[in-house]
Amino acid sequence: MNPGGKRFYLVDGEILPEAILKTAMVNEMLAKGEVAKVSEAVEIVGLSRSAYYKYKDGVLPFRESGRTSIISVSLMLEHHPGILSRVLNTVAAVDGNILTINQSVPEKGLAPVSLVMDTSQMSVDVPRLLSELRQLTGVRTAQLVGDSEKK
Template sequence: MNDGGKRFYLVDGDILPEAILKTALVNEMLAKGEVTKVSEAVEKVGLSRSAYYKYKDGVLPFREPGRSNIVSVSLLLEHHPGILSRVLNTVAAMEGNILTINQSVPEKGLAPVAFVLDRSRMSVDLPRLLAELRQLTGVRSAQLVGSEEE
């Protein structure tokens, strides 16, 4: 029975029809600015404009409640060449995107570093990233400082 209100479902994408999945891709491309016109986006994904307009307002991305994609991380690095580079390469290998980075002048052989990370596309979770960073030679500590909700 439907009382006229909207009903929402959390559904595994593997069981959705192709038109729904392609509509989600078009919405994502438009939101990210990868394309500027609907016609360009639907052509890229192989979807008709009529199918897109039929589903566009009903397909929304799912975001985990309480999970922020923007986080601040604090590190304490030994003052040796290449350590910061290894940290950055590790983050990049896990598909993290560093938005800002600050390194203070080293004192007593240790340099504090802080960076803000967009983890929305990361291939691993945050605890795994921090564990990997802690394993790098020259990284004395790596910890989550904070996060902000989108």
């Protein structure tokens, strides 16, 4: 039980009432800067201002729930042209946001690389990203070395 506290649910958007879905659309339009005013956004999606204000603070897409996940990944890459580029393209393809890159000088044909990235907008989970990185030609290892959730 959670007496007096907020309760959150993960609900498939297809079963939500239209007003809730449209409220989420308005919030997204405002966050992306697609519109400047609430009145403009509610008119576009066909929602009353009163309905929007009733739900606006309680409706957010799951991935934008105010959490940012920062992870550190350690990689060992073969010293050949284009391998780091393939790693970066793979992260970008799943909407990962790289914050820092550190690559050491290669020794014995291998270059250690560490990446710190924000995974809050990623379209796949971290284990899936690591699996995809490990499958790239020239990537010897890819492992999670740390993560932190920022609320």
